[in-house]
Amino acid sequence: MDWGFILERTFSAMIGPEVMIYALAAVGLNVHFGYTGLMNFGQVGFMAAGAYGVGVTVFWLDWSFWIGILFVFVYAAVLALLLGIPTLRLRADYLGLVTIAASETIRLLARSRVMKPVTGGVEGIDKFAEPFYNLSPFELGKFYSLGPFKYLGRDVWVLMVGWTVLILVTLMVQQLMRSPWGRTLRAIREDEDAARALGKNAYYYKMQSLMLGGMIGALAGLIQVIQKSSVQADTFNPVITFTIWTILIIGGPGRVWSPIVGSSIYWTLIVFVENTLRQLPAGARQTLQDTVELSDFNIGMLRFMLVGGGLLLLARYRPQGIFGSREEMALDRR
Amino acid sequence: MSGAQTAAAQISDDLGVIGQLQYQDANGNKVFVEGVDLSIDDVGGATTDKDGSFRIPVEAPGEYTINIDIATLPAGVTLRDPDRSSLQVIVSENGDQRIIFPLVSSEAGAVANAAASASEGNWSVRRVSQLTLEGIKLGLYLAMAAIGLSLIFGTTGLVNFAHAELITWGTLMAYFFNIYGLVGFLGFMSGWPAPFGGGVNFIIATIFSMVMGGVLGYVLNRVIFRTARNTGVSLLAQMVMTIGLSIFLRYVYLYFFGGRYRSYGDYASQRANSFLGMELTTRDALAMLVSVIVLLGVGIGLTRTRMGRAMRAVSDNKDLAESSGIDVEKVISQVWIFGGALAALAGTFFGFDQVKWDMGTRILLLVFAAVTLGGLGTAFGALVGALIVGIAINWSTLVIDSELKNMTALVVLIFALLLRPQGILGKKQRIG
Numbered sequence: 233m234d235w236g237f238i239l240e241r242t243f244s245a246m247i248g249p250e251v252m253i254y255a256l257a258a259v260g261l262n263v264h265f266g267y268t269g270l271m272n273f274g275q276v277g278f279m280a281a282g283a284y285g286v287g288v289t290v291f292w293l294d295w296s297f298w299i300g301i302l303f304v305f306v307y308a309a310v311l312a313l314l315l316g317i318p319t320l321r322l323r324a325d326y327l328g329l330v331t332i333a334a335s336e337t338i339r340l341l342a343r344s345r346v347m348k349p350v351t352g353g354v355e356g357i358d359k360f361a362e363p364f365y366n367l368s369p370f371e372l373g374k375f376y377s378l379g380p381f382k383y384l385g386r387d388v389w390v391l392m393v394g395w396t397v398l399i400l401v402t403l404m405v406q407q408l409m410r411s412p413w414g415r416t417l418r419a420i421r422e423d424e425d426a427a428r429a430l431g432k433n434a435y436y437y438k439m440q441s442l443m444l445g446g447m448i449g450a451l452a453g454l455i456q457v458i459q460k461s462s463v464q465a466d467t468f469n470p471v472i473t474f475t476i477w478t479i480l481i482i483g484g485p486g487r488v489w490s491p492i493v494g495s496s497i498y499w500t501l502i503v504f505v506e507n508t509l510r511q512l513p514a515g516a517r518q519t520l521q522d523t524v525e526l527s528d529f530n531i532g533m534l535r536f537m538l539v540g541g542g543l544l545l546l547a548r549y550r551p552q553g554i555f556g557s558r559e560e561m562a563l564d565r566r
Numbered sequence: 567m568s569g570a571q572t573a574a575a576q577i578s579d580d581l582g583v584i585g586q587l588q589y590q591d592a593n594g595n596k597v598f599v600e601g602v603d604l605s606i607d608d609v610g611g612a613t614t615d616k617d618g619s620f621r622i623p624v625e626a627p628g629e630y631t632i633n634i635d636i637a638t639l640p641a642g643v644t645l646r647d648p649d650r651s652s653l654q655v656i657v658s659e660n661g662d663q664r665i666i667f668p669l670v671s672s673e674a675g676a677v678a679n680a681a682a683s684a685s686e687g688n689w690s691v692r693r694v695s696q697l698t699l700e701g702i703k704l705g706l707y708l709a710m711a712a713i714g715l716s717l718i719f720g721t722t723g724l725v726n727f728a729h730a731e732l733i734t735w736g737t738l739m740a741y742f743f744n745i746y747g748l749v750g751f752l753g754f755m756s757g758w759p760a761p762f763g764g765g766v767n768f769i770i771a772t773i774f775s776m777v778m779g780g781v782l783g784y785v786l787n788r789v790i791f792r793t794a795r796n797t798g799v800s801l802l803a804q805m806v807m808t809i810g811l812s813i814f815l816r817y818v819y820l821y822f823f824g825g826r827y828r829s830y831g832d833y834a835s836q837r838a839n840s841f842l843g844m845e846l847t848t849r850d851a852l853a854m855l856v857s858v859i860v861l862l863g864v865g866i867g868l869t870r871t872r873m874g875r876a877m878r879a880v881s882d883n884k885d886l887a888e889s890s891g892i893d894v895e896k897v898i899s900q901v902w903i904f905g906g907a908l909a910a911l912a913g914t915f916f917g918f919d920q921v922k923w924d925m926g927t928r929i930l931l932l933v934f935a936a937v938t939l940g941g942l943g944t945a946f947g948a949l950v951g952a953l954i955v956g957i958a959i960n961w962s963t964l965v966i967d968s969e970l971k972n973m974t975a976l977v978v979l980i981f982a983l984l985l986r987p988q989g990i991l992g993k994k995q996r997i998g
Contacts, residue, residue, distance in 0.1 A: 271802065273809070318983040325725045325805060326983060329938065330976075332727075333931045337976045343611070345603070345638070346967045354603050354611025464610045470927075474813055477806065525822065529629035533817050540814030547806040548794055 238507045243380035245503035249387055251495045252394040253456045258480045258491030259401055260448030265477075266485035267409055268441040269421035271324050274315070274331030275449050275476050277338045280468040281307040282450025284342060284351060287463035290360040292350045297363040301454065308450035311338075312443040320438045336470055343465035356464040364458055365389065390459045397455070398492070401448055406488045408444075417441055418486075471536055478539050481546045484553025493555065502535045509534075582623040583632055583655055584662045587614050589643055589669040599643060599669065603635040607825060613638075621662070629656050631825035634667050637969070646670045652827045689964060692844075697960040699844050705936075705956025706857035708929070711912035712936045712948035713864060714783070714905020720881030720943030721898050722795065724804050728786070728812040729933065730926030732779060732906050734819060736913025739778040741921045743771035744831050765831050772914045776907045783906020786811070787899055812927075819923040828921045853915045860911065861949060868945055877901055881943050932959070935975040939982040941989025950990055954978070 245251070257275055264270040285307040286300030315334055319327040342351045351357070365372060370385035377383075383391065408414045419427040420434050428434050457463045479498050483490025509531050512520070520526040546553070583606065587599040598618030605611030605622070609630065612620040624630060633652040636645065645651060646668040657663045715729045745765045766774070790811065794804055839846060868874035879887040880897045888894050916925060932955055940951025955975055962974040982989065 271805070314980075318980050322983065322987050324802060326938075326987070328805065329725065329934050330979060330983065333934060333976050333979055336931060337973050341970065341973065343605075344967065344969050346970060353613070354605045355613060356610055462610075466605070466607060466610060471813060474809055477809070481806075527629060528627070529825075530821050532628065533821050536817040537814055537821070540810045540812070540817060543810030544790075544807050544814060545810070547803045547810060548790075548799060551800075551803045551806075 234511055238504065238511055240380065240382060241507045242500055242504045244382055246496055246500050247381065247391070247395075248383070248499065249390055249394065249455075249459045251492075251499045252391060252398055253452050253459065254476060254479055254499070255491045255495035256394070256398050256401065256455065257449050257452035257476050258483070258495060259398070259405060260445040260452065261476050261480050262485060262487075262491055263405060263441055263445035263448065266480065266487070266490070267414065267421060268417045268438060268445075269324065270320075270438060270442060270445075271328040272331050272442070272445070273328045273473055273477075274333075274335030274470075275445075276468045276470060276472040277315075277331065277335030278308050278311060278446040278449030279453030279456065279472070280335070280338050280342065280465075281311045281446070282453030283457040283463045283468070285450060286454055287352070287357040287360060287457060288350055291352055291357045297360060300360075304450045304454050305447050308446040309443050312439070312446040316439045316442045320435055320442070332470060332473070335468070335473060339465050339468050339470075342468075351465065352463065354465065356462055358462040360463070361458045361461050387459070390455070394455050394459075397451065401451070402488060402492065405448075409488070413437075413440075421486075471539070474543060475539050478543045478546070481543065481551070481553050484555045487553075487555070490553060490555065494553070497554075502538070505538075506531055506535065581625070581627065581657055582621050582662045583630065583657060583665055584619070584621045585665045585667065587618040587620070587667060587669060589671050597671075599640060601638060601640075603638045604632060605635070606630045606632050624657055627657050629654060631655075632665060633827075639669070643669055643671055652825070654824070654826060694961075694964070696844050697963065698957060699846060701957030701960035702953065703850060703854055703956070704932075704959065705953035706854055706861065707912045707915045708932055708936050708956055709861055709949045709952035710857060710908045710915075711929070712933050712940070712952045713861075713945050714901070714908050715933060716937045716940070716943055716948040717877060717881060717901045717945055718898075718905055719937070720945075721877065721884070721894075721901050722791070723801050724791070724808065725942075727805070727808040727930075728815065729905075729909060730930040731812050731815040731819075732782060732909035733913040733916065733926035733929070733933075734816070734923065735782055735906075735926075736775050736779050736910025737917035737921055737925055738819060738823060738913075738923075739775035739910065740768070740771045740914040740917060741828065741830060743774045744768050748774070768830060772911065775910050775914050779910025779913070780903040780907040783902040783904075783909075784899065786906075787902035791902075792895065792898075816924055816927060823923045825923065830917065830921065849918065853918070857911075857915070860908070864908070865946070865949075873897075873900060877904075878945070881945075931972060931979075932956075932975045935979040935982070937989075938979055939989060941992025944989065944991045947989050947991035 257279055260278065261272060261275050264272040264275075282304040285304035286297060289295050289300030289303050290297055311334075315327070315331055319330050341347055343354050345353060347353065348355075365386060368386065368389040370376065370388045372384070372386040372389075374385045375382060376385055376388050409417070416427065416432050416437055419430075419432070420437055424434050427437075453468075456467075460467075475498070479494040480491060481494070482497055483492070483494030509520075509526070510528070517526070585604075587602055588596050589599065590596060598614075598616065600614055600616045600618060602614045602618075602620075603611060604614070604620055606624065609624055610622055612622045614620045622632070631652055632655055634645070636651055639645075650667075653665060653667070655663055655665050711729070711733050714732070715726055718724060718726050718729075743766055747765050765771075790807065791804065794807065799807075839848060839851075868878055876887070876892045876897050877900065879890075879892060880894055884894060887897075913926065916929065933952075936951040936955045937948050938951070939954060940947030940949065955978055958978055959971050959974045963971050966973075986992075
């Protein structure tokens with residue numbers, strides 16, 4: 233077994249593109265769920281809105297990449313309105329039903345034949361991110377390493393921009409949640425009736441929260457498609473939403489830095505487990521293959537079992553997360 | 567996804583699945599097929615160009631499942647083996663992997679396709695009645711899946727997102743009993759005589775599948791949700807638990823069953839019978855009849871038997887039911903068993919077209935729309951909602967592409983919440 237290789241991969245995964253993208257999406261979910269108590273089960277739908285915000289602008293309208301970035305926020309805001317208007321006056325679980333249904337519908341719509349001229353259908357959209365990579369000070373195809381970390385030049389550029397955005401957004405959320413507006417959100421999370429009795433329009437506050445968190449999720453979707461240089465409908469699978477949920481609950485909902493901590497822990501663990509299993513000595517691999525059908529394909533599936541099982545156990549035993557406090561825990565009310 | 571998204575995924579531009587779609591026409595000439603969609607789940611897709619060629623790039627070596635969208639094949643062209651619309655392909659580090667989907671040009675296929683395209687966009691009585699029939703079929707199956715979901719919500723207040731996996735469980739169990747018999751899937755026992763080693767008749771397999779559905783429902787409630795309720799885990803946390811459970815079970819199915827489409831050993835394809843201008847296979851007609859009988863039985867059971875009345879009483883008002891001497895935990899347990907068995911039966915019927923590891927998830931949206939429209943927590947509401955959703959979805963193909971018909975369920979769901987959030991048969995109460 234090549235432990236050097238496994239450790240190199242694991243270290244690079246600790247702050248890699250996935251960590252940054254999922255953490256950003258989890259910051260959005262944290263605004264929804266951690267601070268406002270909204271059960272958004274369709275965060276991946278907002279990511280898709282962000283991805284197609286730029287993809288459709290470049291591919292269909294043939295406009296500039298930079299104008300597309302404006303559409304990322306427009307699409308997310310419109311989606312938040314569509315989801316919020318029918319559900320935010322109702323009990324918490326209705327938002328969950330509608331968001332999970334909507335996120336899957338967005339994927340089906342984007343990959344359909346009818347929408348092919350607009351979204352590229354199953355083939356998706358590529359060659360739209362050049363304006364971004366043209367600004368790169370790094371050589372795109374060259375490997376750069378710093379200590380234990382090693383990335384391609386293009387990824388270094390994405391990481392630099394992405395982490396800057398992530399830190400700025402996190403600081404912005406921190407300041408917002410300390411403001412009177414943020415305190416009102418938390419009041420609604422704790423006791424909506426009491427907040428209403430004090431004259432706060434809970435419906436509008438929840439809608440604003442849904443829009444803000446959705447836009448942050450859309451930004452994550454945008455960075456994801458830039459990093460992959462392609463927009464593919466099938467990457468916006470509902471299971472991504474629940475990976476983000478797992479990440480948020482690992483870190484502890486309602487805490488500012490929990491998305492980053494949770495995302496880093498999650499991806500480090502996944503990359504370490506997968507690479508270790510792939511690097512097992514041939515004999516051991518064969519035994520596992522024969523007894524528990526551990527093929528290459530199935531190693532890739534293990535992470536989803538971990539997400540599912542992890543979410544089940546965390547919600548059951550540690551709803552406040554590994555580092556969360558019982559005071560900020562939103563899962564344990566009612 | 568198979569490792570394609572790991573941070574550690576290898577950067578290589580030259581890995582992919584390639585192929586060329588072609589068939590021989592009546593004169594023996596090669597004809598290349600343009601405009602056919604192929605896709606690999608969670609990776610991407612491609613459409614064949616004018617040479618019939620396609621290429622789907624993948625990011626890492628590994629095993630992938632490639633699907634051909636049969637609906638995009640031109641009229642008169644079909645797969646030589648209709649069961650093999652999805653194939654496993656192993657991509658090595660060395661480069662592109664070629665894959666072949668054998669196509670044939672069939673007279674029968676041409677006729678059927680011509681008939682279908684002739685009636686496309688045609689609001690004839692014949693087409694509408696055919697769609698209505700399909701809608702009722704879908705609605706009946708959905709109703710069986712939805713009743714359990716609605717009753718579990720009614721008795722415990724929990725929206726069970728893992729209900730989709732109870733449906734898939736039914737399909738997979740029916741498949742295994744039908745193909746491998748009672749213990750044949752254990753491998754070393756596959757040599758035993760039927761009904762142990764060899765497959766059993768589909769009807770018996772269906773009954774076993776319902777039993778297994780009840781068993782899974784019971785176990786999930788007993789092991790996971792009953793202990794959670796007793797230790798005071800909040801409903802929202804329990805809801806997240808059902809999601810975790812749903813994902814876990816779904817990928818366990820994928821792990822052991824694989825991503826391939828399969829079909830039952832019996833009744834896989836049948837000729838349609840024609841009556842009153844509508845087409846229906848004997849298999850579907852029987853399945854619909856069974857559904858009607860089962861649903862009538864459920865209705866009578868809920869209104870006339872002691873157990874059914876207790877279920878409705880607990881759904882209606884838990885505290886009142888408890889104080890009048892009903893053992894609430896026992897009723898909840900019965901609801902899970904009963905809901906699991908019904909979902910399994912629905913799953914066996916949904917599996918007629920194809921057996922797949924995520925088929926429950928694909929129809930979960932429809933089930934949600936049905937229970938919300940009918941009124942969460944009411945068993946009869948679920949029935950009414952399911953029939954409306956089933957028919958609405960099929961009618962919607964009169965105006966939109968059939969590929970998008972399931973979107974109708976989302977539209978129904980949103981309008982139901984806007985106009986009558988308590989549902990058709992739900993009682994007006996505070997749900998805000």
